[in-house]
Amino acid sequence: MTTELRVFDPNRWDEWYDTLLLAFGGVPETPEELSLWRDLTETGRSIGAWDGDTLVGTGGVFTFRLAVPGGGLVPAGGITMIGVRPTYRRRGVLRSMMARLLADIRAAGEPLAVLTASEPDIYGRFGFGVATFRGTAEIDTSRVRLSVPDGTDAVRLRDVAPADAVEACEAVYARRVPARPGMLARQPGWERLPLLDPANDREGASPLRCVLAEADGEVVGYARYAVKPEWDDARADGTVLLRDLEALDPAAYAALWRYLFDIDLTSTLKVRDTAVDAPWQLLVSDIRRCRVGVSDALYLRPVEVGAALEARTYRVPVDVVLEVADAFCPWNAGRWRLTGDASGASCTRTDAEPGLALGVRELGAAYLGGVSLAALAAAGRVRELRPGALAAASAAFGTDAAPWLPHSF
Template identity: 60%
Template sequence: MNTDLRVLTASEWDAWLGCTELAFGGVPLSPESRELYASLAEPQRALGHWDGAECVGTAGAYSFRVTVPGGAAVPAAGVTMVSVAATHRRQGLLTSMMRRQLDDVRSWGEPLAVLLASEPGIYGRFGYGAATSELNLRIDTSRVGLALPPGTDGVRVRRSSPERALGACEAVYARLAAGRPGTPVRRPGWERVAVSDPESRREGGSPLQCVLAERDGEVTGYATFHLRPAWDDAGPRGTVAVRDVAGLDPASYAALWRFLSGIDLMPVVECRNRPADDPVLRLVSDVRRCEVRLRDGLYVRLVDLGAALAARSYRAPLDVVLDVQDAFCPWNAGRWRLTADAGSAAACRRTDDDPGLSLSAGVLGAAYLGGVSLTTLAAAGQVRELRVGALAEAALAFSSDVQPWCPHGF
């Protein structure tokens, strides 16, 4: 079939979104969610495949800035709402949209593209690598206690409505985002995603609730959550479904978890999408009772390899030549000399020198935020050491003090 691939116009957004909804199961977004995403939409950065008057393929790209190791906020295309109609599969539509989109991102001067994959097997062939993990928890609070750090009793936890607390929560989010690679620096309007509360997101639970942690009148953390009451013959079996929890210091974070774990009639706390190194794993008395599960999170694509590698800082001095394979974005392929002093500016330039490591752009994307070790990737056969010692040097330099994490969808 012949289709027309073109940049979206504002008047085509509803039809474009309808194609996405159909591809993801055919359940329409709630009016509230539709209005929210319409306000965040950037039609000039969205692509659609059209078969006559019918939209049969979609791919969007929000204009984001993402925190990288060292704290810099690097421009990144937040790839979103990628779909192909079931009637038009296996005809090259997805590949053509990925090709056009990455060309566009390069022309916009954005060194990175990032996405959250509906299925992990889709995007590797386009040079994306899984760079973060998400931690899911289910805690039986009737059998699990908390080891609270000093100062926890000095933190006040009080209720607020999510809307009234939004400004204070966003201030906490912004402070934490600067120290966590992978975190989007939210543009105006995106704070509404944090409190969006359509009934479809509650999974049978209460409207979104919020508490704030305070010390000396200053907000030092927050938690948002739903309550899902339930009973069986033995008594209450309700669940606290945590949407988000954040604290600026250990005592504030622990105080929020103490609150969440102590709500009457709710002996289960569920948490989705927490960082892989969440300190709650060290607060609980019995991690075996917490049903811990990891899954892939943010995928990273180096669009301008030299600019991307120079934009982050490195944990140790580094001087390594990378031999990079990149069939989908051939402008990245070849040898690059990456040099850096610990914690300071880096440089990445073309070179003809002998390489120390050989790897693909997708593997480099997986390692970029410091959460996936180059040593681990080498053990999986995805990195080849061509100079003795180069792997250990690069693995240390690329590593991060904290695990990278993307705290919300887009």
């Protein structure tokens, strides 16, 4: 079929967003949610697919800066709001929108494209590899104890209304971003996202709460959470629902976790999104009673291979020729020589013999260091063409902190 892709008309936002919601089952959103996403939508970077006068597909891009290994913040296009009207599925609408959005990201000079996938199987064919994972946990705080570091008792904790603490929390968050690949530097307006708290989504829990950690008069951490009171045969059995937590030092971090463990009338702490190597796992007395889980999070693909690989640093010196396959963005296909170390990198076209052969999807998965090239090779998705190239490149792409996306988009 032939559809026409048009730049989004902001006067038709309601129609555009209703088409997106229809693709996701048609459940209405609250006025609070609609207001947030209306304000965050970048109209100049959003498109609609039209069949005559019928809007059949939606898509857009958010302008992000993504933390990468080495602490740099790299421009990245966040592909979002992807939806196709149910009666138009399997007719090439998504493919045409993805081609347009990736071309627009390239034209904007952003070397990376990122997204969160409702169905992971869809986006591999467009070159996206899973680059970060998120951890979940359900901790039995009646049985699990915390071992906290020296200085924890000196941290002062203070309850505040979440809306009153936005500036302080965002300052802490901003200082944390360069320390972990995959985190997004929040642009103006995005500070509202962690406060989104529709009453009909609470399922019996309290409104969002916030506690600040302070040391020497400075805010050095925060936790945002809710409490769901429950009783079992007259015994308090409530649950703490952790929304997000950041801290600038181990003492503040431990103080916040201890606070969450000790909230009266609760016996469970549910963590819905945490880094897979988050330090709290090393503070608990019994990790088995924490019911830890892992799932996929951020999907990434280089839009410009050379610029993307030059934008990050490398854990150990690397000098390798990569033969990259990229059918969807063919300008990336071919041989690239990557040289770099902890101070910087260069990645240029070359005719030299390759050391590794891989697809852009695998390069995207390995880019932030969360998936090793060695693991991809063991799965048959990277081929070593020069002995020793795999081990050297895999070590270079690694990172000290597991990459993590703190919120979806």
